[in-house]
Amino acid sequence: MHRIVIVGGGAGGLELATRLGNRLGKSGRARVTLVDRCAVHVWKPLLHEVATGSLDTHAHEIAYAAHSHWNHFTFVHGEMTGLDRERRCVRLGPMLEAEDGGDEVLPSRDLEYDTLVLALGSRTHFFGVPGAQEHAIALDTLQQAERLRKRLLQVCQRKRALGATEAHEAVDVAIIGGGATGVELAAELRRMESTLRQFRLLSESPRAAMRITLLERGDRVLPALPQRVSDTTQTTLEKMGIAVKVQTSVTRVGPEHVEVDGGASIAADITIWAAGIKAPGVLASLDGVAVNHINQVKVTSSLQSETDANIFALGDCASCSWTAGVMVPPRAQAAHQQAMFLFKALSARVKGGRVGEFRYVDHGSLVSLGSPTAVGSVAGINSSGRFFVEGFVAKLMYAALYRKHLVAVSGLRRTVFAIAAQGLGRLLAPRVKLH
Template sequence: MNTKNNPHHIVIVGGGAGGAELAKKLGDSVGKNKQAIVTLVDAKLTHIWKPLLHEIAAGTLNSSIEAMEYIDHAHRHHYNFQLGYVDHVDPQAKEISIAPTLDDDEEETIPRRSLKYDTLILAVGSLTKHFNTKGVVEYCKFLDTLEEANNFQSYLMRKMLRAQNRTQELRPGQLHVAIVGAGATGIELAAELHGATKKLIAFGFDKLEASRDIKITIIEASPSILPALPKRLSDAALEELRKLNIEVMTDERVVEAKKEGLITHTGKFIPAETMVWAAGIKAPNFLTTIDGLETNAINQLLVKTTLQTTNDENIFAFGDCASCPLIGEEGFVPPRAQAAHQQASLLVKTMKYRLAGKDNLPEYRYVDYGSLVNLGHYSTVGNLMGNLMGRWSGSMSVEGFVARMVYKSLYRMHLIALHGYTREILMTIANWITNRGLKPRLKLH
């Protein structure tokens, strides 16, 4: 039993959308009043909302402005922050192991260390699954992390600079971007890249012509794009992509990536020197190595509706790394940001129950508030309320300006969950004053 001299230690691994929100809420409640010690562990010093990565990759959003610094956030909200990648969990010893942190020269900055817990909450998110497709790891870009998004933006800028200052004709596929996967990430990235390249040409890249030299192709193995959305909205998104001269290939499964481009199962070759893999997800591999815990085929931890892992009541998991059964229907909670947000709110209540010694923990019931896909400043499509409204009257489809405003509000809600209303309003005003008319609408370095 925990006492004031030996308080309950809640360790959260992963500072994504759900983990960062949970750390803040627990810190401001049970951490502030010393009911428990709350520690967040993450491999990075900063947090960025993952749905923004495609904008950072295109250069239309500056990550240094949008990123939240964990050390500062932890200080403000009464929790501890530990930098490092967790690579081992020992349920018997109730201990996690954090790998050494290395600098750019591969020298050790922080040594390996261990951390004891009373309650462990895993929120390590997901990574892109490449299905062991030949050549993908070697030749394709991924956008799972802020570092990968920033590296992609720098890479693309170098490609454009070389093309602008070339002394000979462009090679086939030199400025062709091929995106594998027509889910939200692939669609949003394609639209954002289209807008970014048009801005570059407007800034003086006069040797390039968008319609002639720059090509964007989306390749999807399924019969249609955006399968999570109703067909009418999927068709609306497809029409918008065609207006932007973005090629969409459906029913084409990529079987190999080469340096010069992609090969599909029908034998088609798509010449492209820039290839992005955005098809499928899986949880981090280390979850499968935790003794006694159950995982599924994509490495997700199996959890009960209380979000406790099936074989260990002291280990919880939520968000993309957890497979949680739906209540009242078949299937599992989809790996979406709104689910992680809802689960983080539930776990605040759950932790208070545990600290009070209550055994009857609350259960998580997924509420679908809908889906939105943002096609840059061109359009936004989606449906609101999802199954919440669908039980009575069906979901409400939205497009254009209304959908765009709702999409922006989702990000603002995340920022409010992290910082509170007052601080977020002040930050929004400060960013508006700083950026209005003073900085280009595209990152150029």
Template sequence: MQVGVQAGAQTEAQTGHRIVVVGGGAGGLELATRLGDSLGKRGAAKVVLIDRAPTHIWKPLLHEVAAGSMDPNTHQLEYAAQARWHHFEFQQGELLGLDRVARTVSVAACHDEDGIEVLPARAIAYDTLVLAIGSVTHDFGVPGAAEHAIKLDTAAQAERFRRRLIAACMRAENRIGQQDVVRPTVDVAIIGAGATGVELSAELRNTAYVLGAYGLHHLDPKQDVRIHIVEAGPRILPALSERVSGETTKLLRRLNIEVLTGERVTEVREDAVLTASGKTVPADLTVWAAGITAPKVLGTLGLPVNRMGQIEVEQTLLVRGEDSIYAFGDCASCAWPEMNTTVPPRAQAAHQQASFLVKAIRTRLQGGVAPEFRFRDFGSLVSLGRFSAVGNLMGGLIGGSMLIEGLLARIMYASLYRMHVMALHGPLRMALDTVIHWLRNKTRPRVKLH
């Protein structure tokens, strides 16, 4: 899909400088929106956003989509509509290549659900290029993972898991394939105990209760729907503090979620997960949430990448050795000098970098000196659905790190998504969107049932 800046499209001579943003995730879409409002609206530059999908959904919501507690159709944003509202152009297609001499990016053709081509392959010219294509789940080549484990990189994958979960519960209810057992069960194995795996486990426990309430099964939602988290490291939530990890483990175990740490997965089978210690974890459904890696296409562009495939950037977020190509978010490796490491792949980092690039690109277009990016860690929050939330806040106001949990943490976690919506639409539309979704939730089931 291709959408012009406005109904009466401006000419190339009027728009001048072409800024192309590849990737419509949290950071890329925020960047294109704000550049469109500040530069595209007044004709100071032409802003183009490229993404392989026609719609955007905030990736931290995908575990809720997988559990059925969120209908993706009500939270997806059409790129074409956002482009029309905020004075940029949208081009649908997957990134295939980069020609740095001609200053063009190659975009793949798009096909409909019947395989018929609807958009041709094409080359899109740029003066300034920004790469923000995020990350994908990494299964580390474990045998059977690609065939039998579902990843949660897209709304379609999350929806596939939800449908399979409901089907598994209905099969167990009717003892299909379990005629000889005393009590039918549904086993869900989640490989990886980072934020996605932990949040999904709690949402699934809530889903088990709700599906039973709506009569889709008469299983005991706490005993017969069995949830297992398998983590290779010594504790869950390894990116957070030991205190947050410990409190979260206690909460999960109170929900009767089995937490297995120090268990490296060696094989994923259709009905089980095998570990290096010899354990066999039963699994009617398996989710792989154990790690991330950069998309493979980044290694074909001729740009410097690290061992994870991320593009190496300077503190200005310019790609090393380049003067017109930026990269940010999960696909970029940016130094964090204060911590002697790199900026972590989190939504808050992408948001901060998008805000930085709005100012940096405008400064460069005006002939100014490019500033340097500095990441500020405000802490992390993990949602356990309706049961609780836990996390830590960091910053100068509290003088270090502070553990929070319960209602306060749940409110703050919900506010993260609202801040993303506000960055895309402004405070008024964000407030209206909040009210509309609250009213919609009062008139529909708590879990998507079909």
């Protein structure tokens, strides 16, 4: 039987494994295996909400073991550390007790494939800025998002207990990167702050507020989106009391401050790095698989590796041409479209048919600006033209993106139950997770 191995069960990989499992795995036409270094999936665009406690992960996790059983594919818990292209084997590293070490639970293993799909996503790119890796927190994984949330709560508690004056109780947060992640995080932090005040984890005095600074190297926030979206976003953030500094490059990150070009220093009890991505380093170490300067696998228009037709790549870890000189952007929307394409392409490949060509369609972008509002630019019918949207309608459209992902992986019935359970959970708990 044809063996399809997908490495990475994120926005693209999980959807692909689910669809292929239900089509090829169920009918016995292929053996579909998904590998992930985590045991559960949480949709990555939710991580800023996890980091600010406005989303309880337990209500949003999908356990790969159960999900694979229900959708007719096999799940292997492990981290890809290498590849033997001649033997067509993915090498998985030893599984340890904890993420950061401990006893060995499982030794290294090899997993054979006929078709391999690399869907490993991306990591934060610190661009070699001194101190960034040591002192700034990134938002790549669920663990990092949880760590950031706990750190925020601890700093607020410490300042509240030890601050000599109200001004000393203020918590300084610096966010580096004015793209969608940085902007959404800044807005969510304001929401977190109001709940912390409500439960007296922060002082009521406005002088003891969270002082949030958003630093962007370009000349506007959301540089990849239309000017009007950037302008509205900056105005909204400033109304929320967030200091937006554009044309500001960070040159060094210290334990309690950030240095910018020109030598100025910005106080930061917590620094969050949300500027730039690169694909995981393991991809650059795979013998005979061509990658670009940020470790993304170079793929053809059929999403096949330029150097090995048995290897496909999708999502953030793939370097795929869109229009002349422009690459498909690293977004959940692209990972979803590529998963849909590969579902059809691999179904045909198993039968010995042609794989076809992938075409990316930009449906626009939406950025959440906290609880009641969002802003963005969306495509019209047939993807023609662009429409500016903001406010509650934009927020509903933004929320629909996650529901769409849930329907794609869990089906309509489970999604309805999951939404109902999440709604009930919200009624019973504070708006922000406090522990």
